[in-house]
Amino acid sequence: MTAAGLLLALAAAASSPPAFLAVVDPGHGGEREGASGPGGQKEKQLTLQIARRVAKRLEKAGGRVVMTRTRDEDVPLAQRAAMANARQADLFLSIHLNSMPGRARQGTAGIETYFLSADASDASAKAVAARENADRLAGEERDPEDPVAGILDSLGDAQALAESSRLAYAIHERLVGRVKADDRGVKQAPFYVLAGARMAAVLLEVGFISHPGEAKKLAQPAYQEELAAAVAEGVLDWRKGQQP
Ligand SMILES: [Zn+2]
Numbered sequence: 001m002t003a004a005g006l007l008l009a010l011a012a013a014a015s016s017p018p019a020f021l022a023v024v025d026p027g028h029g030g031e032r033e034g035a036s037g038p039g040g041q042k043e044k045q046l047t048l049q050i051a052r053r054v055a056k057r058l059e060k061a062g063g064r065v066v067m068t069r070t071r072d073e074d075v076p077l078a079q080r081a082a083m084a085n086a087r088q089a090d091l092f093l094s095i096h097l098n099s100m101p102g103r104a105r106q107g108t109a110g111i112e113t114y115f116l117s118a119d120a121s122d123a124s125a126k127a128v129a130a131r132e133n134a135d136r137l138a139g140e141e142r143d144p145e146d147p148v149a150g151i152l153d154s155l156g157d158a159q160a161l162a163e164s165s166r167l168a169y170a171i172h173e174r175l176v177g178r179v180k181a182d183d184r185g186v187k188q189a190p191f192y193v194l195a196g197a198r199m200a201a202v203l204l205e206v207g208f209i210s211h212p213g214e215a216k217k218l219a220q221p222a223y224q225e226e227l228a229a230a231v232a233e234g235v236l237d238w239r240k241g242q243q244p
Contacts, residue, residue: 114168173237174237
């Protein structure tokens with residue numbers, strides 16, 4: 001390399017954004033289909049589509065991305081955060097779609113963003129965690145560790161929890177600002193999939209697959225791109241606020 005070439009390379013390195021490693025987790029997969037929509041939409045399919053777009057956006061923003069699954073397969077909940085821990089990822093994003101039972105399906109839409117706590121923020125947050133945790137109860141082998149103990153263990157890491165909270169608010173603000181969906185707030189609940197993560201970890205409920213109108217939007221590539229762009233913007237906002 002010539003001296004001029006070296007200078008150019010150094011300048012490029014100095015101006016490029018700091019690298020980060022994100023683990024992006026498309027909710028459900030395989031026999032664990034997650035929630036379903038009135039038009040037959042499946043959560044496991046839409047989360048994979050949206051997660052792929054999020055991964056591309058994060059890579060464009062200078063990050064490296066590992067996905068917990070890239071096809072329709074069953075990945076145990078505990079294994080998902082473990083992948084992020086093994087790679088010492090900077091952040092873990094679990095992507096899901098929300099769902100309401102019965103008559104509430106018609107009238108409930110919007111975005112909720114979660115980070116971990118032992119107690120749910122409210123009754124609806126508790127119901128969301130119960131639904132998302134059902135994958136584990138339905139078929140996963142019980143690990144020797146008590147899941148509640150695992151959650152309490154994670155909550156003992158004050159820095160990871162503070163970073164999770166900051167990441168949740170940063171992404172949520174961008175999501176509701178960009179796609180103009182109902183803002184259902186940032187909440188906390190005991191999600192198994194977040195329990196083992198030793199870094200900033202959030203679970204995004206980017207819309208209600210049970211709502212006829214929102215389910216249709218969530219399946220549209222253009223809308224998925226908007227969601228993905230908003231998530232990436234939120235991650236960058238969060239990065240800017242991080243202590244070096
Ligand atoms: Zn889900």
